[in-house]
Amino acid sequence: MGSVDEEIATFRRDIKKGNSLTSYEIALKTVNILRKVISEYRWANARELMEEMKEKGKNMMSVASNQSTIGNMVRKVLKIVREEHARCLEEDDNTIEPVREESLTKLYLLKSEDTFSRPVENLRTNMYEALTDLISELETSREDIINQAAEHIHSNEVVLTFGYSSIVLAFFKKARKQIEFQVIVVEDAPKFNGQKMAAELAQSKIKTTVINDSAAFSIMARVNKVFIGTHAIMADGGLKAKCGIHNIALAAKRHSVPVIVCAALYKLSPEFFTSHDQSSFNKLGCPQEVLNFAECGIPSDVQVYNPIYDYVPPDLVTLIISNMLLDKFKSKTFSEEEMPQHTYIDF
Amino acid sequence: MAAKRKKNTGTDLKQEEILQAVVIADSFNVRFAPITTDLPRVLVNRPLIDYTLEFLCLNGAQEIIIFCRSHVDQIQRHVESKWIRKSNPCTIKIFSSQECVSLGDALRDLDKKNIIQNDFILVNGDLISNMTLSPILQEHKERRRKEKCMVMTMIMKKTNSPPKMKFKDDDILLAVNNDTKTVLYYKKLQENRVIGFPLSIFKSNPNVSIRNDLMSTGISICSAKVLSLFGDNFDYECRDDFIKGILIDEEISGNTITVHIEEKEYAARVSNLRTYESITKEVIDRWAFPIVPDVSFDINDPKYSYRRHNIYLDDDVKLHSNCKLIRTVAIGNNSQISENAQISNSVIGRNCKIGKNALIQNAFIWDNVTIEDDCCLKTCILANHVTVFRGVTIEEGCVLSTNVTVGPEVPIPGGTLLCKSEIKINSANEFGLQSNAKVYKAFAEDGEDVPDIPWCEPEQPDDISSDEESVISEISAVEQDDRIAFYDELSGLLESLNENVSVDNVKLEINSIKAAYYMEIDDVIFQLVKAILLFPLRNNEQLSIEQYKASFKEETAANNTLVSTYLIKVIESFYDSDVLAEDTILSWYSNCENTDLKNRVKKLIEWLEEAEEESDED
Numbered sequence: 032m033g034s035v036d037e038e039i040a041t042f043r044r045d046i047k048k049g050n051s052l053t054s055y056e057i058a059l060k061t062v063n064i065l066r067k068v069i070s071e072y073r074w075a076n077a078r079e080l081m082e083e084m085k086e087k088g089k090n091m092m093s094v095a096s097n098q099s100t101i102g103n104m105v106r107k108v109l110k111i112v113r114e115e116h117a118r119c120l121e122e123d124d125n126t127i128e129p130v131r132e133e134s135l136t137k138l139y140l141l142k143s144e145d146t147f148s149r150p151v152e153n154l155r156t157n158m159y160e161a162l163t164d165l166i167s168e169l170e171t172s173r174e175d176i177i178n179q180a181a182e183h184i185h186s187n188e189v190v191l192t193f194g195y196s197s198i199v200l201a202f203f204k205k206a207r208k209q210i211e212f213q214v215i216v217v218e219d220a221p222k223f224n225g226q227k228m229a230a231e232l233a234q235s236k237i238k239t240t241v242i243n244d245s246a247a248f249s250i251m252a253r254v255n256k257v258f259i260g261t262h263a264i265m266a267d268g269g270l271k272a273k274c275g276i277h278n279i280a281l282a283a284k285r286h287s288v289p290v291i292v293c294a295a296l297y298k299l300s301p302e303f304f305t306s307h308d309q310s311s312f313n314k315l316g317c318p319q320e321v322l323n324f325a326e327c328g329i330p331s332d333v334q335v336y337n338p339i340y341d342y343v344p345p346d347l348v349t350l351i352i353s354n355m356l357l358d359k360f361k362s363k364t365f366s367e368e369e370m371p372q373h374t375y376i377d378f
Numbered sequence: 379m380a381a382k383r384k385k386n387t388g389t390d391l392k393q394e395e396i397l398q399a400v401v402i403a404d405s406f407n408v409r410f411a412p413i414t415t416d417l418p419r420v421l422v423n424r425p426l427i428d429y430t431l432e433f434l435c436l437n438g439a440q441e442i443i444i445f446c447r448s449h450v451d452q453i454q455r456h457v458e459s460k461w462i463r464k465s466n467p468c469t470i471k472i473f474s475s476q477e478c479v480s481l482g483d484a485l486r487d488l489d490k491k492n493i494i495q496n497d498f499i500l501v502n503g504d505l506i507s508n509m510t511l512s513p514i515l516q517e518h519k520e521r522r523r524k525e526k527c528m529v530m531t532m533i534m535k536k537t538n539s540p541p542k543m544k545f546k547d548d549d550i551l552l553a554v555n556n557d558t559k560t561v562l563y564y565k566k567l568q569e570n571r572v573i574g575f576p577l578s579i580f581k582s583n584p585n586v587s588i589r590n591d592l593m594s595t596g597i598s599i600c601s602a603k604v605l606s607l608f609g610d611n612f613d614y615e616c617r618d619d620f621i622k623g624i625l626i627d628e629e630i631s632g633n634t635i636t637v638h639i640e641e642k643e644y645a646a647r648v649s650n651l652r653t654y655e656s657i658t659k660e661v662i663d664r665w666a667f668p669i670v671p672d673v674s675f676d677i678n679d680p681k682y683s684y685r686r687h688n689i690y691l692d693d694d695v696k697l698h699s700n701c702k703l704i705r706t707v708a709i710g711n712n713s714q715i716s717e718n719a720q721i722s723n724s725v726i727g728r729n730c731k732i733g734k735n736a737l738i739q740n741a742f743i744w745d746n747v748t749i750e751d752d753c754c755l756k757t758c759i760l761a762n763h764v765t766v767f768r769g770v771t772i773e774e775g776c777v778l779s780t781n782v783t784v785g786p787e788v789p790i791p792g793g794t795l796l797c798k799s800e801i802k803i804n805s806a807n808e809f810g811l812q813s814n815a816k817v818y819k820a821f822a823e824d825g826e827d828v829p830d831i832p833w834c835e836p837e838q839p840d841d842i843s844s845d846e847e848s849v850i851s852e853i854s855a856v857e858q859d860d861r862i863a864f865y866d867e868l869s870g871l872l873e874s875l876n877e878n879v880s881v882d883n884v885k886l887e888i889n890s891i892k893a894a895y896y897m898e899i900d901d902v903i904f905q906l907v908k909a910i911l912l913f914p915l916r917n918n919e920q921l922s923i924e925q926y927k928a929s930f931k932e933e934t935a936a937n938n939t940l941v942s943t944y945l946i947k948v949i950e951s952f953y954d955s956d957v958l959a960e961d962t963i964l965s966w967y968s969n970c971e972n973t974d975l976k977n978r979v980k981k982l983i984e985w986l987e988e989a990e991e992e993s994d995e996d
Binding site: 037040041044047048089090093094095315316317318319323324334335337 | 435436438466467508510641642643644663664665666667668673674677679681684687688705706
């Protein structure tokens, strides 16, 4: 096993290289690396540990600033450090007020006293256990989501999905075990991941239709429900999803079709969408996918763009299916919980 | 695949195969002079070598060997500070040698050092690419397993630029076997638009494609044998020599080269000023994604933020609210753009100051450059610490080297290369009162011939189409020069027939020169017939047809069975092209005493007589 640094380097390389990693894998890898930090680094107190983790987290995030999952997981782990520290402190020393539930005021008080510098016993083992719990939570998250499939898809329904999403695929496969339904897959140009999705659905004996992106509106009238995956759920409850999903969501709204998002909790992100920051929100991919460079006989004055994400406003999202019971109105409070005391994007 | 085991270990332990890469970080030419005399090259505010190293690291190279000649200290310092660190999983070694003047020398040096045992990636230090090599490496290994003699996989990129847009270096003609991907023929076209292919290519390979739409990426996956081949052949200077050598010796040594043609991913070499310009723009326009300014190679890299229209700004860039960044622009840390400046398709380095009303198009400005008010810059490179005083216009294709100052109020004509003059210049400098510049004179190092490629050539109407029509189907495996030399020798040999040298000896001689010139048998016959037919003309070019016929008959036809075999064809074609009249042929036939010849041409004569009779009947 390589050291933490080496693992981070490999991790960065994998992310940079592209699309082979699902956000589930990224989340798992991030927590694993941070767990290694606990055991492999020298730290005397929670503050030093958090500094170390922040540095590693920034290193991992610098490779893809708009890859939300890494940041989400780093914040989650930092939150666990604070909680564990508080709990250990409480066990150590009964003089201070027990901190069981975090609240903004208490955390503020904690910080002002700088109790994180106090070395506490058992923090190392407790942290290790807590992160192992988090990993097992991540590992079961998919299972928890797809177990709800039968509640949301009913017999002979026509559902629509966009592109390839591993969680949606698993969700449909699970539902197919009990009922029969039809799936329409929007192909997701220019990557055409939808075609891969359709192929895999068809293998699971699900009736599948592929349509091109522009046909989504006209076909929407026949659809009962839209199921999509997302890259992240933003602080306002909106989605940072694949480019093209906003169109689908608007079409669904027009036809009063519910839009249901399958997303595990690691997709919850404290980012806000601000319109002046559109460009840093989005990520632009290689224009090669849109227009083949070798074939491109057009003058160089033409610019080719290939944006990766769409922002879908919260009012277009009907329901979020997650591994914990959660509806979209709760997400705001959730982000507060995730993100005490730090600026949003920088942790 | 089992790694090449060291013989003396004698155990079954497989040596763990690590992926090695060799970077040749010197272009061995002076195309970027005068800038490169002081500094390594920079592209979009990053040293060029970073792109190559990033490419190799992304492809999982475990050991990178950098071979450099110039700026060794700078490269070493940079690589050590940035790439050699604990967190980087690959080890980097730097070698340098001042004696090396070509790729061949560099590889021979590596061969002596004996540090490469396995297949390795060979790239140039000016490569920018986002390719994924692992499937190609896999393919290479598969092929090597089947075919031990396959020594190298070249990676070529498909392009669509019309021939006149191509840089001379890139105009490659390649014949490749589609089934095995083996390279059968490789030639740089240069000016020469007339190409001959050896017939054997098509005879022995059922599925051949001939391509002129490829561009060399400079990436090749080589087996360790390549190094020893370079070591054995001291005349291999560059990759082209190597390829040519392998192809010519193929029958002897059996070594082959395969090619991988990349259609999708990006790969290009910054080999001259024009590619520097186009690649810079392509990187900014994200064609090389994830090699783009806003994805950092490393945590200490500048963090560019992306803005609409492919504009990238580093931290602390001060933009006046009235300046215009049109599109495809990258601006480095702590630079300042003043009022009314207009910038498009350009790169501006760190700590630069751009004055009011400046118009900057296609300009590549490195660090610490000051441009005063009312300047106009078009298609140029300004290296570090250049100062352009007020009101200067720089026309297309200029290169200003480190510490040069120009202006105020002067125009700099297109294509000027300026470097700093060491001597104090009097006030009447043509580049302005405060200028310290002098025109850079290109000099060839060590007498090597440096093709000078001007940045901006005036567009010439291309008359290639007419040339293309004249491409003729000559059958030849060798260069035109060789063929001419071969022909001359042949003619000389025929001359010796007059001096009573026996035919057998001449035959022997012909066979030996055939081997000396690597001629194909088809080619020999062709040249021989040509020599024989032209033989009478060698001494007197104004022979009449009658004389020609006479000498032809006497000297050649009778002596050479080969020609007599083809005599019927020769006469027929002479007849068709009105060289010989019908009557002449008939009278010659009736006078001829050689029955063998008569028999051979009998058919033709019969046909001629018949035709005559028919026309008589009419």
